[in-house]
Amino acid sequence: MRKKVKTDEEEVLERKHAEEALNRKAKAGIHADVCTTPLKMAKGHIRKKPLVKTITCKKCGKSFKTNSDRNLCFDCQKN
Numbered sequence: 001m002r003k004k005v006k007t008d009e010e011e012v013l014e015r016k017h018a019e020e021a022l023n024r025k026a027k028a029g030i031h032a033d034v035c036t037t038p039l040k041m042a043k044g045h046i047r048k049k050p051l052v053k054t055i056t057c058k059k060c061g062k063s064f065k066t067n068s069d070r071n072l073c074f075d076c077q078k079n
Contacts, residue, residue: 051067052065052067055070057072057073057076059072060073060075062075
């Protein structure tokens, strides 16, 4: 009788461990798909703003390119 009880307990433990392993695998697969899908979709749809802008100077009217938020050209800013 003791051998049967031990084998039953062992079978229960094996089933429990097998179910836990399946749950871990399922969660890992779903997690990876859910996290990476929006990033892959957004890569093609999002446009990045250009860093260099063309601005016309308020003092002299000369147009120039810069990456800062200035309203004056370099010459007018020095004076």
